[in-house]
Amino acid sequence: MTNSKKELLNKFRDRGLSLYFHFPFCKSKCSYCDFYSLTGKADLKSEYIKALIAELDLSGRRFSSLYPEPSTIYFGGGTPSLFNPANFNLIIEKVKSNFGLKLDPEITLEINPADINSFEELKEFKQAGINRFSLGVQSLNDEELKLLDRRHDSKQAREVIKFLHELGVNFSVDLISSLPGQKSFDYLTSLKELVKYRPNHFSIYNLQLEEGTELFRAVANGELPEISEDVDAINYKNTERILKSAGYDHYEISSFALPGYQSAHNSSYWRFIPYLGLGPGAHSFIELNRIENLKDLDSYIKLNSKNQEAEHQIDELIIKELRSEFMFLGLRMEQGILKKEFYDLFGQKVDVFYGDKINKLEDKGLIKSTDRVIKLTDQGKLFANQVFLAFID
Template sequence: MHDPYKALYIHVPFCKQRCRYCDFATQAVDPSSPLIREYVDHVILEIRRAGKQGLLSQVETVYLGGGTPSYIGLGALTEIMYILGLSMHLTDQVECTMEANPDSLTERMVNDLWALGVNRLSIGVQSFDDNVLRTLGRVHDAQAARRAVEIAHGRFQNVSVDLMCGIPGQSAESFRQSLRTAIELGVTHVSVYPLAIEPGTPFDELVSRGAMPEPDDDVEAEHMRIAAQELAQAGFERYEVANYAKPGFQSRHNTAYWTGKPYLGIGPSAATMTQNAQRRMRKQDDVITDDLDARQMRVEDVMLGMRMSQGVSEETLSRACELAPELREVMEGLVERGLVRHCDDRWQPTERGWLCGNELYGAIFDVAP
């Protein structure tokens, strides 16, 4: 027996073309490819099965990610959302997010998705600078990105954009202007991701043969500081290491991952996390990727909490220390190193802790084995 799922992720593994930095489980196909039809039929079957088994009865957030969900077309998305609405309580209280790219988001799609129960759009802008977009291998330009956000606002108040930083050739001023453009367009949520070179990607090949420099840690840190400054001045709150939101517009789905809520994945390569008081298990493509006992679960809860601006409470830390008493000494050491602050009843990451995330998270999770 496991705790009920609180979040549902539906993976859409198709794009118009793969970006040069992308290592996600996605493929570029023609919009008329039979692979899309096969995928939709499979997802509908899985949603129906999950609904009949009662697995969706307590789901609080839904997320259609990818890939590019908007790329498979309004007809396919309508089928998926219709079956989803029949299989669970897709009410206004359920946060339902769909990712979209500027090249495939249309006004009709926005109107129909809103009517079908989607209430949050996350648009993969990455930059409002055409030169940066060409470097990344994106299929849209800055004008299309602006237009997509404007179209989204025709129905949606809750609109998020993704922006990338630390990209070779991207100046601090270019990144700053992308942030300001997003703010001017009235988005309510911004995710900021430093570029990472992933194995097997075109960027990895370019770096390997010296045709492109590796991302500069100092430049990425500078860009992240610019994001924090610009977004704070515009009324955004940084609630997680890479995420900023206007008050009331934090992503409940993303927060579910960082606060240990069980989630169900449907679609190719979608991950599922099940847990009870004794065990937490993650699997992907029917392969178990994590299998944690009670001690490891409690330590992981502290580690994940350090991704959030609110950190973890003394109660959460004390509960973890019941099974892993050495964790308290580790946390006190992180305070001495300037990666964590201990204020009142909470342990919270510092700005330096976020910038040195691998050091912070690694030190905590080293306690788990």
């Protein structure tokens, strides 16, 4: 018998919790970025921390009994590295007082190489409680960094990587492939050099041109060439080959990690684990609902300063939608979808709902289905979006 939404909710609450804090502050806007972030708002930073704490207190009162002791905290943006270490220490301590915290939690801070000028600065972040860093390198080619409107150059990126090694801390590197007009040789040159530095983790994204960004406008107006799908496919295959030969596990479509260094926080997004997002523009998946805080910094600060709930939009998902999300998000992972896990959550075998789709995708060579799992094939990884769309009802 298919599980009811109440039964599913009880199982969902037992899967843990991750916390995300959004910092929508930037010194300048990157040409490809469509995340909610603002420039020229540095004078609001101290008020923003107070507002985050207020939302955290409200969230603790509402959810801590249902979702105690989160296992990960992630500080993203925007540019959270514009804030000082004491701010993050305060938030971490407030998480402990509101929710508790699992033993040995993963606590990640996104950093821009332009904001780190010394080893001592990184050391202070570590002393504040950060035990994992996500470094936005994007490229080691200075012309490409200019195209992306990044504030740092390749020299600064290399220096910060050396600081991270000296600190002996877990760190990930972000890299973007398939820029307009980019040659595979240039992208692979950056990748091969970064591999030599042995970061614990790589997040590698093929550029998505989002409407409203400067790069989208430039390509649409013919000022830059369109991104080549052929080059994109070549880059993907070569990335996997290079990183696997260097000892990295390709555990998710865009993610590679040395053994033992998969991102626990990012994995929660793909593994149907509840997460709570705080800050304007932050997203949550909590109580089987999708929630987005409205992208309005001033309103967020004003409401939270009065201990009023920030404005947000709730999308109450029905079981059919939840099954669909479990499928296409789970397929992003190398481990694929565990059929037993699907049955435990939804009370029916996966073939009852998706048997025909699974058979068709398997016939096309895009997925492999065994008695235990469903996962993308190598060919399926190249056409992943086509596979995901098949499971969206």
